[in-house]
Amino acid sequence: MAKRRQNRARPAPKRRSTARKAPYVDAAVATEAEVKQGVKIPASLTVKQFADLIDMSAVEVIKQLMRNGMMANINEVIDHDTAVTVASDLGYKVLGEKGKGATSAKKIKKYERFSEDDTSVQKSRPPVVTIMGHVDHGKTSLLDAIRQTNVTATEAGEITQHIGAYQVDINDQKITFLDTPGHEAFTAMRAHGAKVTDIAILVVAADDGVMPQTLEAIAHARAAGVPIVVALNKVDKPDANPQRVKQQLADHDVLIEEWGGDVICIPVSAKKQEGISDLLENLLIVAELEDLKANPERNAIGVVIEAKLDKTRGALATVLVQTGTLRVGDPFIVGDISGKIKAMFNDKGKHLRKAEPASPVEILGMESVPKSGDTLTVTATEKEARIQAEKRQEEKRLALTTTKPLSLSNFFSRVSDGDLKELSIILKTDVQGSIEPIQTSLVRLNNDEVKVNILHSDSGSITEGDVLLALASNGIILGFNTRTEPGAVQIAENEGVDIRNYEVIYKLVDDVEKAVKGMLAPTYVEVIAGHGEVRAIFSARGNRVAGIYITEGKIIRGSQARIIRHSKTIFESSVNSLKRFKDDVKEVTSGFECGIGIEGYNDLEVGDIIESFRMEQS
Ligand code: GDP
Numbered sequence: 001m002a003k004r005r006q007n008r009a010r011p012a013p014k015r016r017s018t019a020r021k022a023p024y025v026d027a028a029v030a031t032e033a034e035v036k037q038g039v040k041i042p043a044s045l046t047v048k049q050f051a052d053l054i055d056m057s058a059v060e061v062i063k064q065l066m067r068n069g070m071m072a073n074i075n076e077v078i079d080h081d082t083a084v085t086v087a088s089d090l091g092y093k094v095l096g097e098k099g100k101g102a103t104s105a106k107k108i109k110k111y112e113r114f115s116e117d118d119t120s121v122q123k124s125r126p127p128v129v130t131i132m133g134h135v136d137h138g139k140t141s142l143l144d145a146i147r148q149t150n151v152t153a154t155e156a157g158e159i160t161q162h163i164g165a166y167q168v169d170i171n172d173q174k175i176t177f178l179d180t181p182g183h184e185a186f187t188a189m190r191a192h193g194a195k196v197t198d199i200a201i202l203v204v205a206a207d208d209g210v211m212p213q214t215l216e217a218i219a220h221a222r223a224a225g226v227p228i229v230v231a232l233n234k235v236d237k238p239d240a241n242p243q244r245v246k247q248q249l250a251d252h253d254v255l256i257e258e259w260g261g262d263v264i265c266i267p268v269s270a271k272k273q274e275g276i277s278d279l280l281e282n283l284l285i286v287a288e289l290e291d292l293k294a295n296p297e298r299n300a301i302g303v304v305i306e307a308k309l310d311k312t313r314g315a316l317a318t319v320l321v322q323t324g325t326l327r328v329g330d331p332f333i334v335g336d337i338s339g340k341i342k343a344m345f346n347d348k349g350k351h352l353r354k355a356e357p358a359s360p361v362e363i364l365g366m367e368s369v370p371k372s373g374d375t376l377t378v379t380a381t382e383k384e385a386r387i388q389a390e391k392r393q394e395e396k397r398l399a400l401t402t403t404k405p406l407s408l409s410n411f412f413s414r415v416s417d418g419d420l421k422e423l424s425i426i427l428k429t430d431v432q433g434s435i436e437p438i439q440t441s442l443v444r445l446n447n448d449e450v451k452v453n454i455l456h457s458d459s460g461s462i463t464e465g466d467v468l469l470a471l472a473s474n475g476i477i478l479g480f481n482t483r484t485e486p487g488a489v490q491i492a493e494n495e496g497v498d499i500r501n502y503e504v505i506y507k508l509v510d511d512v513e514k515a516v517k518g519m520l521a522p523t524y525v526e527v528i529a530g531h532g533e534v535r536a537i538f539s540a541r542g543n544r545v546a547g548i549y550i551t552e553g554k555i556i557r558g559s560q561a562r563i564i565r566h567s568k569t570i571f572e573s574s575v576n577s578l579k580r581f582k583d584d585v586k587e588v589t590s591g592f593e594c595g596i597g598i599e600g601y602n603d604l605e606v607g608d609i610i611e612s613f614r615m616e617q618s
Contacts, residue, residue: 041083048074050083056090064089125294125357126167126174127287128196128320131181131231132217133203134210138233139181141270142203146177149276164306164318165360166347170280175287176320176358178305183213183220184465190224190472191495192373194303196320197224199286201279202254203231206240206267210248212458216465218254219456223424223473227286230256230265231279236272294357299378300324304334305360307369315366319376326355326363331382335374336392338385339366405496406474408511412518415450423450423516424475426466427457428482434505435459438480441509450516462499467491476500478508527616530554530590534608545595546604554589555612561598564609573599575612 041053047065051058058074064086065072072078078086131139146168167176178185178197189196200221204214221228230249232242246256246265255261264282268275300321307317317334319326330341342365344352355361370376379385406414414420425442429435435457442452455475456466462477462484468491470477477492479501484492492499502508530553534546548555555561557578563571577597578585588594596610 043080121295121297122293127198128176129199130178130186130197131201132183134213137203137205138270145270145273163362183217187468187472189373194373200226202228205234206242207237232267235267236269294323296325298324300326302376304370304374315369320360321355330378331385332378333385333388334370334376338389341365407498408515411515424453424455424473426477428462428479430481432459464488470497529612532610549593550590554587556587559612562611571601
């Protein structure tokens with residue numbers, strides 16, 4: 001242990017900058033309902049202009065600039081990026097990314113100021129740890145071993161409940177463990193926008209070495225910017241070969257301390273419960289380097305780890321309190337549901353009156369079941385919670401119709417909008433040998449404005465984990481001579497993740513190059529507006545007119561339309577007339593009847609289905 005303690009004196013590891021202490025809960029986690037106003041930041045402006053713009057005193061702005069290492073007087077001109085950084089430090093939410101290629105103006109929105117920025121009220125909080133690694137390498141066993149070795153005498157008789165997370169005590173400090181091992185769960189949370197984990201334990205079985213899911217776990221932790229601690233498990237086995245594992249890790253750029261890197265590697269045996277305390281003590285050291293802080297004085301903000309409907313108790317959710325103190329009686333919103341904490345329990349099933357930062361608690365008091373990854377925010381009153389919940393529901397409806405996920409074809413326009421400057425790619429190939437040439441060609445496409453970033457590459461089929469990683473990291477998936485697993489297709493379709501499969505390397509690289517240069521022809525997807533069924537045919541001034549009943553959605557005049565007879569498309573053109581009684585109308589919605597004319601087709605029959613659709617750029 002003495003050797004480890006020396007680490008404390010070392011500067012923070014290179015892999016992550018701790019220079020700027022990001023608040024544990026950043027502005028992006030705040031509720032949309034807290035938005036007060038939006039402002040635009042121009043390319044450059046004086047400190048005074050900037051202070052006026054964000055409605056704050058110039059002194060406050062100067063103080064914040066100083067905290068960021070910049071001395072400036074009130075008339076000094078600051079550039080756009082500095083202004084955006086300071087604005088976000090001062091509690092504004094920045095929409096989009098700053099940086100090169102960005103348009104001169106960025107929209108930002110003002111949030112309720114977080115007391116998080118007030119360092120005087122911040123206190124250290126326990127780290128939140130997730131265990132990842134290849135199947136059968138001992139993730140579950142390790143979680144169990146950690147739980148068992150740290151049961152205090154008073155708790156020994158108590159039955160631990162599975163609530164999705166638990167806390168252990170070590171050297172009078174706490175560590176919170178998320179109880180769902182694996183990078184899929186980790187990334188699924190991230191895909192919902194929740195940054196939950198502070199440290200990832202990478203379990204590698206010493207007798208088996210680095211395996212495909214070990215590599216996936218590394219990629220997922222890196223994409224999230226979470227430091228890794230390696231638990232070299234199963235060292236009790238006679239065929240354990242720790243040196244080989246260390247070599248393999250180094251081959252994948254995970255350099256452990258012994259090899260001159262900064263990744264801590266602890267040999268353990270989950271089965272024999274050996275090395276567990278050493279592992280825990282080292283987690284505390286990493287946590288100290290990460291300088292994890294939160295403000296227990298404020299109203300709580302948390303994130304849902306898991307949730308379910310209990311037959312007798314109603315909607316239950318395990319919430320990890322991220323900042324503030326959560327108390328029984330607190331009104332809150334979670335996702336788009338409002339509620340009030342009726343009761344709270346810890347992982348031993350013990351009633352709690354309050355829960356501090358990084359505590360996992362099971363809560364009662366919601367009308368319906370929230371989703372894992374949803375943010376819980378305590379509000380001042382129950383009424384406010386209700387209003388905010390309604391607003392979120394409305395915003396969700398709006399977002400569904402307006403936001404487009406990233407695709408290779410819309411990448412360049414996102415870059416032009418200043419929205420993006422990096423194309424994150426997950427590359428899956430038929431064989432390992434294909435990875436290197438493709439990667440090299442892709443990385444060569446980097447230019448001043450756009451960087452191609454290979455988040456993860458491996459041989460094998462495209463999995464659900466790959467889709468989740470793409471979703472969480474706003475990336476796309478490129479497959480080369482490989483297949484996409486059905487589960488992955490499903491999630492990709494639901495969430496709009498772009499998967500492209502290629503059989504020729506040249507074509508793959510060419511498409512990415514075109515995307516990066518904004519030359520890729522847009523792809524279109526069909527969006528169905530509605531269906532109608534022909535119920536009657538009659539003549540009007542010598543023309544055959546079809547009377548239809550709208551069964552679903554709506555039929556829009558001018559939209560594209562196809563005629564379906566006996567489940568087969570027999571004609572495709574557009575809706576050229578739409579009449580309700582004698583009036584021309586733009587659209588007719590489900591449950592109504594109307595007369596319809598289809599361009600170039602005069603032989604509609606009773607029973608025909610009319611499908612109205614439009615093509616949208618994906
Ligand atoms: P997971 O799939 O990563 O969650 O792995 P499990 O925790 O289910 O463990 C897989 C198998 O490895 C089980 O049969 C465990 O008993 C065994 N195992 C786990 N840890 C150790 C260990 O430290 N030593 C030995 N010998 N076996 C272990």
